[in-house]
Amino acid sequence: MDGLDKKLQAQLAFLIEIDKLKLVERKTKLIHENRLENVAEHSWHIALLAIVLHTYADQPVQLDKVIQTLLIHDIVEIDAGDTFAYDTSGYADKEEREQKAADRIFGLLPEEQAKQMMEVWYEFERNESAEAKFATSLDRLQPIIHNYMNDGDSWQTYQVTSEQVKERMKGVEGSSKKLWELTQYIINDSIESGKLMK
Template sequence: MSPTKSLLKQSALASTIDISHVTDFLLELDALKRVNRRSYVTGATRLENSAEHSWHLAMACWSIAEQFEIDVNHEKLLKLVLVHDLGEIDAGDTFLYADTRADAHVEERAGIARLQRERGNGIKNLSEIWEEQETGSSQEAQLLRVVDRILPFLLNLNTNGKTWIEGNVTRSQVSSAHAFIKDSFPSIHDWLAEQIEFATAQGWLIDA
């Protein structure tokens, strides 16, 4: 049996890192599990949290990118997804149809800046990656935005429109929120349009 090899290179850097700072940062990331979203988990009565959503989003983006043979850098894509909701640790989740939705990025950006400054954070370009997913126009950022809209929509369809009903959401609100997908992913937009009509017929969306 071969001896266990060290994961760390023999360098002065390894001996200067305070592991307690590293673990403090890991616990900061753990706080995302305490941020509840408005979507309900399928087959249950509880809300999903933002950490669960981030995992689901990462898997969905990875799968769709390969299924449709989209020309993306998978490492970049997954990094964008993983930082996507980190700002919610400080800002909380903002409902897609809330009046304050347009301003959500302000508190989230401040939260990312705080995480960037944490002594135990080893991701040197955390803020840069977050900005790319928030404002960038790359293939990876575009795919992320499409899938990020699909998942809560899908959860609503499979929980009898529970979140839509609770929020008095209208058909036109949902159509407007997903309109951008028509240009970047027309086949998914066509499917969404059909499901919006179905949800409206079921009374899950207000027909307005």
């Protein structure tokens, strides 16, 4: 690739590097197969959730920005790994690990693109805009849909309680009334059916 201009070389280096996201496993199993989901699959799925469900956002959102946010926000997990939502000890150094990863991975891009992606990532992490808040809601909703559909597999494997799930899902309430109703339905039905511990 030495014959290519430096900007295109940098962009290709980034695109090749982010393929590693397919290797990072999450703790949630797929709905239709007995294996763990990887982070790239998760990112793709929540981007589609945004396309299908964006009309339920309580505040108007720019769909393209929500999708961009959802596709970018977990790229840092190539280096930082996926921190399981209910792993409190994993959160102790999560911010530091992810910042270091963001600097390295986004730093592969040409300066202007690196800056743009970093800004999108920061906005999501700080939950600063209607788009970031809605993206966060979808990021949290998708795993509970998976757990609901696969009989609470990761909830049971990691002994997650309904109180933990309710606490984790609070952000949905302020972002979308309709998706909050869905969240409550899934939690309540999961408790009643024994998929989720009380």
